[in-house]
Structure formats: structure tokens, C-alpha cells
Amino acid sequence: MSIKVHEISKTFDKKQVLNKITFNVESGEIVCLLGPSGAGKTTLIRLIIGAIKADSGEITIDDIKAPSIKLYNKVGFMPQNDALYNDLTGLDNLLFFGGLYKIKNVRQRAMEVLNLLDLTDDKDKIVLNYSGGMKKRLSLAVALLHNPRFLLLDEPTIGIDPILRQTIWEQFYKLRDSGVCIIISTHVMDEAVKCNRTALIYNGSLIYNDTTANLIAKTKDGNIEDLFFMAKEEQ
Amino acid sequence: MLSIMIRIIKQMFHDKRSLTMIVIVPVFLLTLLYLLLGKSSYISLVALDNLPTQIVSALENQSSIDVIIKDSDEGDEDYIKNGHVDAIMSQKADGIHITMLEPDSVKTNAVTKAIQAAQASLNPQSSVNINFIYGNTDESTFNSIGYLLIGILSFFIIFIFSGISFVRERTLGTVERLMLTPIRTASVVIGYIVGFGVFAFIQSMLLIIFAKFIFKIPFLGQWWLAALIMLLIAFTAVMFGILVSAVSKNEFQVMQFIPIVIVPQFFFAGLIPVDTLPYHLSYLSKVMPLYYGSMGLKGILVYGDGFAEASPYIVALCVYIAILFVANILAVKKYRAI
Numbered sequence: 001m002s003i004k005v006h007e008i009s010k011t012f013d014k015k016q017v018l019n020k021i022t023f024n025v026e027s028g029e030i031v032c033l034l035g036p037s038g039a040g041k042t043t044l045i046r047l048i049i050g051a052i053k054a055d056s057g058e059i060t061i062d063d064i065k066a067p068s069i070k071l072y073n074k075v076g077f078m079p080q081n082d083a084l085y086n087d088l089t090g091l092d093n094l095l096f097f098g099g100l101y102k103i104k105n106v107r108q109r110a111m112e113v114l115n116l117l118d119l120t121d122d123k124d125k126i127v128l129n130y131s132g133g134m135k136k137r138l139s140l141a142v143a144l145l146h147n148p149r150f151l152l153l154d155e156p157t158i159g160i161d162p163i164l165r166q167t168i169w170e171q172f173y174k175l176r177d178s179g180v181c182i183i184i185s186t187h188v189m190d191e192a193v194k195c196n197r198t199a200l201i202y203n204g205s206l207i208y209n210d211t212t213a214n215l216i217a218k219t220k221d222g223n224i225e226d227l228f229f230m231a232k233e234e235q
Numbered sequence: 236m237l238s239i240m241i242r243i244i245k246q247m248f249h250d251k252r253s254l255t256m257i258v259i260v261p262v263f264l265l266t267l268l269y270l271l272l273g274k275s276s277y278i279s280l281v282a283l284d285n286l287p288t289q290i291v292s293a294l295e296n297q298s299s300i301d302v303i304i305k306d307s308d309e310g311d312e313d314y315i316k317n318g319h320v321d322a323i324m325s326q327k328a329d330g331i332h333i334t335m336l337e338p339d340s341v342k343t344n345a346v347t348k349a350i351q352a353a354q355a356s357l358n359p360q361s362s363v364n365i366n367f368i369y370g371n372t373d374e375s376t377f378n379s380i381g382y383l384l385i386g387i388l389s390f391f392i393i394f395i396f397s398g399i400s401f402v403r404e405r406t407l408g409t410v411e412r413l414m415l416t417p418i419r420t421a422s423v424v425i426g427y428i429v430g431f432g433v434f435a436f437i438q439s440m441l442l443i444i445f446a447k448f449i450f451k452i453p454f455l456g457q458w459w460l461a462a463l464i465m466l467l468i469a470f471t472a473v474m475f476g477i478l479v480s481a482v483s484k485n486e487f488q489v490m491q492f493i494p495i496v497i498v499p500q501f502f503f504a505g506l507i508p509v510d511t512l513p514y515h516l517s518y519l520s521k522v523m524p525l526y527y528g529s530m531g532l533k534g535i536l537v538y539g540d541g542f543a544e545a546s547p548y549i550v551a552l553c554v555y556i557a558i559l560f561v562a563n564i565l566a567v568k569k570y571r572a573i
Contacts (some may be wrong), residue, residue, distance in 0.1 A: 049415055053572040067572045073416040083408035087249045088242070099238025126249065134373040142412075 001027040001062055003048065003150060003181055007058035011041055017043050019204045020057070025181045025197075027149075032195035032212070033090060033185040036228065038203045041185035042080055045154050048183070049077045063152055073101065076148030080155050083136045084127050090114065090138050092125040101146040113141040116171060118164070119158060132159040140168070144175075151175065151182045157191065169194055189224045202231040239413075239426025243400075244433060257434045258398060261388045262441050268384055269450045279345040282314065284325035293356050294324075297349035322346050369453075369537050381452035382536045384506050385442040386529045389465055390472045391497060393435050397427065397476030398489040406485060414570035424563045428473050436462075437471030446536075455539030461532060464545070467552040468528040474559035475524075481566035500525040505533060527551040 003025040010018040018040045027032045033041045046052050050067025054092040059066040084093050098106035114120050117137040157165045192198045198215055200208040247254050282305040294302050311323045311334045321342050322335045355362035404410040443461055447454045479492045501519035520526040531548030534540035
């Protein structure tokens, strides 16, 4: 069970956004897509989920060529913007998306993910009245709803306070240990430290792809932020 | 499909103002138009100048005008401009002259009707009788275009609703998110049509009930046929909305489509008789769904058409719906790369 990205390139308006990106994510692994904003992280995630088409290259998930409608039952996606219905309650949002996945006992499953993300007390509030962090958590709840084996999370913990972030990461570890493949994009270095591997993207190219420990060893004084400067020099 | 429908209904109930807008406002507008365009009981005041006495007495007997004898030396124009009367009728060498301030259908009708009737009473053989197979000249403007108004109001409001809601889903990214689930594209489009269709149906039924029982516009045909046409009009409106929002970046851009997509349809829906238009402009009406909707409604309400007579309009609307459906699927498909 793995996600294989092979020589993926993408151009927008004649500007090369991604240039021959190749990397794999194995089952039970959290891979961090690290890079400054505008590096192409979101584009890469949108290519893997199939929101946009690649110009060249191939992506396979679980040995099925992506994009394919068959894959959507196995892949959970959390977009960068929350993409929630502001005029519905949190629970109704989950029931709606659950209906699209044709989940059995959808209400019970919705309550499970709400509980997981500490939203049970706010389930009947209209999303418009949610705080930024609550919206992020609800959006994550939608991505987890159908028990996906692959998770694509675009900056999932932005705007979430440190304590809650800790509990969300514990959920990620639990999912990973149950065999879920997770890709998380971030531009925050201390998130990368929590991942098994880091793929550093700079100006649309994959500069490093190694275990996070190895990458830290490459830097002079163990400061992971040096990676950004090293990436800049390598270009 | 069912999830989308249920979601739209839930959203609508959370948004009381929209619910009011879609259900109450059309009825309110129809009522307003009924009062504005309703039958006028206006009686024109006509000054008579230098007319033979038998004509004067014949005119005095007419109920649609009040007559006075012009008693001032003012010129005809000044006399009317000063607001003394609506019309002046005077005997000149070349016949009777009538002067009025401006063309005004209510006042003109009252005066010409009185003259025709007076003439007929003086000389019964010169009496002219115009017969209409459907309707009559005494009908108010509201009655003669009422069938149009219910179609137009429904189309306009449903279009705005579906257009704005769909563009909002685009900007929030929820369309993309729902398209990245295992749902089929056709189910998405049908879900939207049926979801909005529920409210469109309630709205149509209210409009028909008001038109038939409260305003008593001519209603010869079957109510369910009229409801069917109204529902088909609403479906086209939903799909026009989705199509327009697919090429709009925000709510404002949806609004910009109103003068292009909606207003011409109003013109060709029968507000202006299309069969007498110059430059073959009447062909344009054939590409506008609201034309078929309005003509179908007119047939059912005014001519008492049954299913057989109304079927060409129903078929035309269905063809339109099929074309829009394909266009909608193409528009929604672009949210995933499959």
C-alpha cells in the first residue's frame, strides 16, 4: 500500500510550478511536504487527489493510476481553505459528506470523528459561528470520516493552538500506526520534525527527500531551518 | 443525489430570509402587479366645445366619461395643460377633433369607447362590434399578461438562487471538495435540480393558487398542466444558474449575467407580441426557454389547452433541459481531473 509519484510536472500560464517530482509514501508513514509558500506544495497535493491534471508523469495510489473515481473511497483530502458549508451545523456538514461516501450508520461515524477532534459539544452550532481552529478541526473530521487508508492534508494545523495541535498529532500517529499513508504539507519547520520523512520542495523542484533525522544531520547545528537556505543555494 | 437535495433543503431552512424570498416574495410581487395593473375604474373628464346638441346628449349618456361644456376662451392646449380636463372634443369644419395631453391607454380607451357608443346610439347601423375569441377589451392589463408574470417571476428568482448558491460553493471550495468524493457528476447536477426544484414547486403552486383563486386571472385549462410547465421553467432556471456561475468568479459576476441572460428572455416571453416583430426577430424567441414556458402557460390558462395541445411546449422545454443538463455536467466535471 503506497502512493507513488513519478516525474510529475505541472505548468500554469507558462510558469513551471512543479518540475519532475518523484517520491513514494509507504504504508505507516507520515511524509511532510515542506517548502516556503508558493513552492508548489498545494499543487502537488491537488494533483495527487485529482483536482487537476498533470502535464506529464504518473501517480499511482494502491497500484491504481490516479486520478480515478475508485480511489476516492480510500483517500481522505483536507484542502487548504476549509471548504465547509458555513450555513449548516458541524454535524450536518459531516452527515452531508458522509452521504456522498455512502457511509453506513453515518450518524454514529460522524459522532465518532466529532469526539476524536473534540467537537462534540459544538456539533449543533452553525459553522459560521465556529472559530478558525474549530473549522480546521471540522474540515479534518470530514477528511477522516470514511476511514481512508490514504490521507492528503494541506496545512492541517494552521491556526490551531499548541495544546490542540499536540492532540491532533497524536491522532495522526495513531492513524499512521494503523497503517495509513499520510502526506502533510506545511511551511512550519517544527511540524516536519514530527514526520518520518521530509520532502523539501523549493521553486517546484524536489531538493531533498530523506528521513527527517538524516536531514537534520545534514545541517550545521541541527537547526532544521537551515534546510531552506541550503535549498536556495542548491538551486 | 439525495444527500445534496437534503443539504440544500437544510441550508434553506437555516436561512429564513432566503426562504421568504423564494416563497413569499413572488406572491407579494404578483399582488403588487395585480393592484398596479388591475382594472381601472377611472372616468375621463371631457370638455365639449361647439358640438351639436344631439351628440352632446348622446355623450352625456356614456358611463365611461363625464362631460362638461368648455366655458373658457383658453386655447385647447392650454385648457388641458392647466389641468381642467382629460380631453377636449370640438367641432371643426373638417369633423370632430379630440385633443388629449399624451397617449395614455386608460384615458384614451375611456374616451374612444364613449365616442363609439355615442355614435352607435345616434346611428345604430354604424355600430362597430369587435369580438375576441379569447378574452375581451374590458380585461385589465393584469389579466391579459398575468400568465406571463407568474412564469417570469418564478424563472428570475430561481435563477438568482441557484446562480448565487453555486458560485458561493465555488468560492468556498465546497463544490471541489464534494467532487473529490465517489459521487457521480450526473448525481451532483440532479441533486441541485431536485433540491431547488422542491422550493420552485412550492413557489409555483402558490403562484398558481393565487392567480386562479384570488386574482382570478383567466384560467381555462388544467392546474396540473400549468404546474408541470412551471416546474419545467424552474428546472431550466436552476440549470441556467449553475451554468452562469460556472463562468463567474463571484456573486457580482453572476448578477452581471442578468441583463444578458434574463432580460432578453423577458422581452421574448410574450410581453411584446413576437409574431409581429420586424427583421425576423421572432426567430430569436425560439431559442429562449422562457418563450416556450410562457406560450405553454398562455395556451393552458387562456386557450384552455389540454395535454395534447400543450405537448409541443413541454417537449421544447424538455429538449432545452436535456441540453442544459449536458452543459451542466461539463461545467461541474471540471472540478476533478477524471
